[in-house]
Amino acid sequence: MTNNEGKELIAFYNVENLFSPDPPPVHKLDPTISGLRNWDQRKYTNKLFKIAHVFELIQETEGVLPLIIGLSEVQGQKPLEELVALPPFNSTYGVIHFDSMDERGVDVALLYDQTKVEIVSAEPITYFFEISDNNPSNYDTTRDVLHCRINYLSEIINVFVLHLPSKREKNINKPKRQYILNELRGKITDMISRKNEAIIICGDFNEDPDDEMIQNFVRGENLDKILVNPSLELFQKGKFSTFHYKSGLLFDQIILSNHFFEKSSSLQFKESKVFNHHKLATWDEKFSTRPFRTFAGSRYLGGYSDHFPVLTEFTNSLKTKNE
Template structure:
């Protein structure tokens, strides 16, 4: 299917541990900086190539590269700088990234097309959580939320990129996700109601879009809907970006303010999809339809990621 070049794309991709190669261990059983098994230069180069191939496939389908790309599970600036030098980016994209206090050293980032967007400001939103189960208490940290203010065609777009605390055990991190989204919701209301500026959120929310607290994010204090989440329809139609055991999940989502729907804003929502062409899917029939992962536990598979990217297409007015 051919798409007119005047349309624009916005993508988000959890790239599954884009880490710099580990230095050779002094001793065979030394722990690695990445936490990955034998994460060497060859595997790292293959990982970078695979990520760029994803966006080449996206460009082939839509005839245009995403002008905004949110990324998660990034370790440091160096892999991002290498990534944007490679085709199809060819040094035409800038990188926004801050090191966070995450215990594994993974962060979020934003890539953007310098010819189409101007970065006005960027900052990390950092969250701390006091843990009191043990004495003395201590503070737990998580990945920062990246907040960028961009200018496109004379209009302001506020972009939030997030990777909320992961599900594990009895989902002890649920309260942290709720707390962070409440804070982001307050910030979004100020941007929309007081500053009259457009907002987009993208990220790995570590919950499906039908969760009540994710739906609450779409409404202001007066119960007026301020954001739309196209991922809701995708999820209801069994479009999944990742899997856990037998469950299909749509943790990767994008939300947009009403400027992107039926207004004079220069970008208008057209469609959303989980981008899962055949090369990105597992070659193992047992896992048919699932992402072709880089690792399965400690076993290296050499795939792309354990998540599919998600893409929003905008009409360009």
């Protein structure tokens, strides 16, 4: 048995604006579909190759490609299909994506290894927020939460991919994040109590693992721990996936149900990590621990993303027993 026999990975990656190129504007100041500045075919192609290269590095470093990959900050189906056509995916990965009602058209998605995973069902969970009590039709929207039920080795696993509303304008979106997490926790609690199915929640939470909102999310109504967040230990060790000014943040997290810590599970948790490979970091020595981003504000840098991917490693207990 080689070192990678029985090893499986799950990944989440905020890919920072993986959008199709904009058509040439009629007028110089015309608004663009992407909302980005001069987002043309050359920059788009570079972006695709950069994101594909991240997963080549993961395969090179970890010895395997992830079983499933949650993505955020994607816009439309086309970039995802063109991404999985590239090495190292080589069209062996499927794509699950729904257009959300987000005002910028920014979505989440799931890529999955079609040789190992069967999609049982997939649906977007959409949230609406009233702006005015006097006008119910006046509402705000945000990115959907993607819910997929997958079959892996005859075991059903519920996978949720999310990108919660961002921290901006004095954290005006905090109530929205709280509402979505509360609703999601209710759904997850019901799944665990009724069906005892496995749960994976991966995404950009726009909250660190030690924030009260996340701490409450992993607990049930009776404060019993229904979920495990291995990202908390990473954060406490100073492992960050993104940065804001001088602050290191771990908004990107993969949270698991207790199922993956039981001997009966076909996937048994081993460890979580931030994939902060040196090739994904900025060239500036002063900020060498930070991701090499595509944009700094409106200025194009040509990097990978303003986030590092996060990984969770599992042992395939059924395969290792049969070796």
